[in-house]
Amino acid sequence: MPHPLTSLRLRFLLALGGVLLITMVGLWLIGRLLVLPALLEEEREVASRELDRLERSLTHNQQLLMAQVRDWAHWDDTYAFVQGQQPHYAQVNFSRSMFEDMDYQLMVFFDPDGNVHWLAGIDPASDAYHACGQARGDCSWAAALITSLQQRLDDAEEGGSEHLFAKPWPSLIGISPVLRTDESGPPRGWLAKVRLLDAAWKAAIHDQTGLPIDVEPTLDAGPGDTHTLVQQDGTSLMNVSRRLPTSQTGLALNLTTHMPRDAIRTSLRTFRYALGSAAALMLLVIALVLLLLERMILGPLRDFTRFTHSLHDPAVTHSTPLALLARNDEIGTLAREFQGLLEEQRARTSSLLEQASHDHLTGLANRRLFDARLDEALIAAELSGGSVAVMMVDIDYFKPYNDHYGHQAGDTCLVQVADCMRRLADRIEPGLRPLVARTGGEEFSLLLEGGDHATAIGVAESLRAAVVALDIPHVASPVGSPLTVSIGVASVQSPPFDPHALMREADLALYAAKAAGRNHVLDAAEEP
Numbered sequence: 001m002p003h004p005l006t007s008l009r010l011r012f013l014l015a016l017g018g019v020l021l022i023t024m025v026g027l028w029l030i031g032r033l034l035v036l037p038a039l040l041e042e043e044r045e046v047a048s049r050e051l052d053r054l055e056r057s058l059t060h061n062q063q064l065l066m067a068q069v070r071d072w073a074h075w076d077d078t079y080a081f082v083q084g085q086q087p088h089y090a091q092v093n094f095s096r097s098m099f100e101d102m103d104y105q106l107m108v109f110f111d112p113d114g115n116v117h118w119l120a121g122i123d124p125a126s127d128a129y130h131a132c133g134q135a136r137g138d139c140s141w142a143a144a145l146i147t148s149l150q151q152r153l154d155d156a157e158e159g160g161s162e163h164l165f166a167k168p169w170p171s172l173i174g175i176s177p178v179l180r181t182d183e184s185g186p187p188r189g190w191l192a193k194v195r196l197l198d199a200a201w202k203a204a205i206h207d208q209t210g211l212p213i214d215v216e217p218t219l220d221a222g223p224g225d226t227h228t229l230v231q232q233d234g235t236s237l238m239n240v241s242r243r244l245p246t247s248q249t250g251l252a253l254n255l256t257t258h259m260p261r262d263a264i265r266t267s268l269r270t271f272r273y274a275l276g277s278a279a280a281l282m283l284l285v286i287a288l289v290l291l292l293l294e295r296m297i298l299g300p301l302r303d304f305t306r307f308t309h310s311l312h313d314p315a316v317t318h319s320t321p322l323a324l325l326a327r328n329d330e331i332g333t334l335a336r337e338f339q340g341l342l343e344e345q346r347a348r349t350s351s352l353l354e355q356a357s358h359d360h361l362t363g364l365a366n367r368r369l370f371d372a373r374l375d376e377a378l379i380a381a382e383l384s385g386g387s388v389a390v391m392m393v394d395i396d397y398f399k400p401y402n403d404h405y406g407h408q409a410g411d412t413c414l415v416q417v418a419d420c421m422r423r424l425a426d427r428i429e430p431g432l433r434p435l436v437a438r439t440g441g442e443e444f445s446l447l448l449e450g451g452d453h454a455t456a457i458g459v460a461e462s463l464r465a466a467v468v469a470l471d472i473p474h475v476a477s478p479v480g481s482p483l484t485v486s487i488g489v490a491s492v493q494s495p496p497f498d499p500h501a502l503m504r505e506a507d508l509a510l511y512a513a514k515a516a517g518r519n520h521v522l523d524a525a526e527e528p
Contacts, residue, residue, distance in 0.1 A: 012293055016286045023282060027275050035271055039264045047240040047259060054213055054255060055242065057205050058197075062172045065195050066162050068102070069174035073160070073191040076181045082109050082117050082189040094120045096129035103201065105171070106142055106194035109178070114153045116146060117189060124169060124196060144168050149175065149192045152247065164244060166217035166251040170197040173247075197253075211257045220245060220252035236261045300324055300331050304338075359438040361411060362418035370437035370445055371499070377433075377449040378497040389448040389456035389491035390502055392510040393421070393463065396484045396518040398442035400476035413472060413483065414442065420466050421446065428459060445506075453491045453523065460487040460521040468519070484519035486510060491523070 072078055081089040094107070099122055106121030120131035123141045132139035135146045145168055152163060152175065160176030172195045177187035195201065197215045205213045220243070241256040303321055324335035357369040365373070374390065381388045395401070395417060402410040418436070421444060425434040433449040446463070448456055464487055472483035488510025492502050505524040513520040 012290060012298075016289060020279070020282050020286060024275075024279055027278060031271055031275065036268070039267050043238065043261065043264045046263065047238060050211060050257060050259060051240055051242045051255065053209055054205065054211060054257060055244070057209055058172075058244075058255070061195070061201070061205075062162050062164070062174070065172050065193060066160055066174040066176070069176045069191060069193045070160055072107075072193070073176035073178045074181055074183055078109075078178055078191065079180050079185075079188055082111060082178050090118060090120070090131060094131060096122065099129065103195055103204075104193055105169075105196040105198075106145065106192075108142070108146055108149060108192045108194075110150070110153060110190040110192070112187065112189050114150050114190075119146070121194070124198070145171070145194065148248065149173070153190050163247040164253060166246045166248055166253050170215045170217060170253055171195065172197065211259065214254075214256045216254045216256065218243065218252050218254045220250055236265060296329075297331070300327070304331070304335060308338075359418075362415055362438050364418050364422065364444070365435055365437035367437065367439045367445075370435065370439060370447065373435050374447055374499045374503075377447060378492075378499055378502075380449070381492075382495055382497045386450050387452050387491060387493040388497070388502070389451035389453065389489065390506050391446045391456060391460050391463075391487050391489045392439075392503075392506045393444040393446065393485050393487050394440075394510055394514070395442040396479060396486055396514075397474065397477045401474055401483070404476035414438075416470055416472060417467060417483075417485070418444070420470055421463060424459070424463050424466055434459075445503075451491065452493065453489075456489045456491050457521065457523060460489050463487065464519065464521055479518050486513040486518045487521045488513055489521065489523040 077086050077089055077093075080086045099105070099107075099120070104121070105124065106119065108119040109117040111117045116134055118131070118133055119135060119139055119142060120129075121139075121142060122129050123138075125141060128138070130138040135143040145165070148165065148167075152161065155161065158177060160174060163173040163175065165171040165173055173192060175190055175192045178189045178191055179185065179187055202213050202215075205211075237258045238261055239256060239258045241254050244253045244255050246252055300323075304324055307321060307324075321335075324332060325339060326332065327335065357366060358364065359366045374388075377388045380386065395413070398410070398413075401413060405413075418438060421436045425436045425446070428434045428448070432451050432455070433447075435447040437445045437447075439445045446459070448459065451459070464485055467485045468482060470483065474481050474483040477483070488506045488508065490502050490505035490509055509522045509524045513522040516522065
């Protein structure tokens with residue numbers, strides 16, 4: 001039987017398991033090298049679009065602020081106010097509630113020389129509202145910002161200019177020249193409005209976009225988006241930020257938001273589910289393939305293997321299983337071919353055994369078979385107390401027959417005598433189990449199991465007469481035609497049962513029959 005480690009079942013299992021492993025590794029590599037990067041790239045694109053949306057919201061706020069700045073700057077009352085007229089302008093138009101409602105942090109009026117004419121705003125540190133003629137005292141908190149604004153007045157275009165500041169606070173700024181309502185006349189100064197990108201502004205943007213937002217001053221390292229993955233409250237988030245250039249050299253604002261990674265997590269879960277489903281499906285397919293292999297191939301092959309191994313047991317009658325012979329596939333064809341070869345081998349073996357134990361010319365038993373049967377008969381007689389008789393038959397003057405008639409006629413003569421002996425043996429009582437053998441060229445032997453002396457003599461006389469009755473011409477015989485035989489008989493009824501001694505006695509009796517003139521039957525006791 002094949003070793004378990006080399007059986008087809010295990011090899012198929014290992015092969016299919018290898019296919020499953022290679023497939024799973026391939027799917028994992030596809031997920032790792034193709035699917036995951038594609039999902040991450042899609043996530044980055046989504047994040048970039050969200051940043052674009054936030055930047056558009058910031059730009060919209062800046063444009064809205066600039067429109068409000070121009071609206072205030074292109075007003076006859078403002079035009080008169082920066083020239084020292086309209087003494088009640090500030091009292092009528094400015095108040096803390098107005099700043100809070102308009103989400104302004106600071107408003108500054110500059111004269112044509114760029115000096116502060118008047119300012120008002122809410123101190124981010126103390127949350128106190130102040131209005132001053134100069135950036136001193138209660139309004140000193142605005143001095144640094146005003147200095148930065150003054151540096152950009154000369155660059156202000158006729159239609160105004162928008163600015164993004166990082167320091168002292170992240171701010172949206174609009175600057176417009178002060179003109180009459182019809183925008184005629186030379187500018188009489190500038191108006192600047194400042195809106196801080198503070199918590200209130202961030203909350204408003206969050207309400208507009210649905211995204212949390214943060215802005216932080218940073219060094220200007222050029223534009224670009226960055227993506228950072230963080231864990232927050234057990235939820236996978238992506239922090240995304242974009243550097244926005246400001247009007248201040250060397251400074252930028254980091255626009256940051258974070259967004260849940262629901263899409264990529266859902267996609268990854270779907271991919272893992274698909275991967276698991278593929279693995280489960282492959283396992284099912286492998287199980288079905290193994291089952292089909294077991295039923296269609298491996299099981300029949302094992303039956304065939306067991307059958308071929310059983311051929312080594314001579315006690316078993318061997319025949320290819322009918323289930324294999326009835327199959328209409330390759331295994332059935334193999335079984336039928338094997339059955340044909342087996343039958344042919346059996347026939348050849350039987351033929352070889354027949355040739356090994358029988359004379360090829362006459363078909364009678366040969367000396368080997370005769371000696372084997374004689375040994376068995378003597379052993380049985382010794383055990384049962386029976387008797388055994390043998391006789392040796394020799395054709396008289398057969399050499400002259402061959403010389404006169406030729407060897408082909410001699411062979412025909414041998415066959416005729418053999419057939420005569422066979423017919424005689426067939427008429428003998430079956431209990432004697434007669435065996436006729438050709439034990440030499442023209443010499444034959446006959447065995448009678450259980451035959452006594454009288455029976456053996458009677459059979460021998462019948463045989464001699466039967467050969468004479470064949471009336472085979474033999475003109476070269478000194479005793480005259482027809483062909484005759486001489487027979488020596490020996491029997492044994494008590495131990496010791498020696499086959500060689502018994503055959504020697506029969507041979508001596510045959511010699512005596514020839515000496516008596518041939519065509520005689522003599523036993524050992526009758527030797528002259």
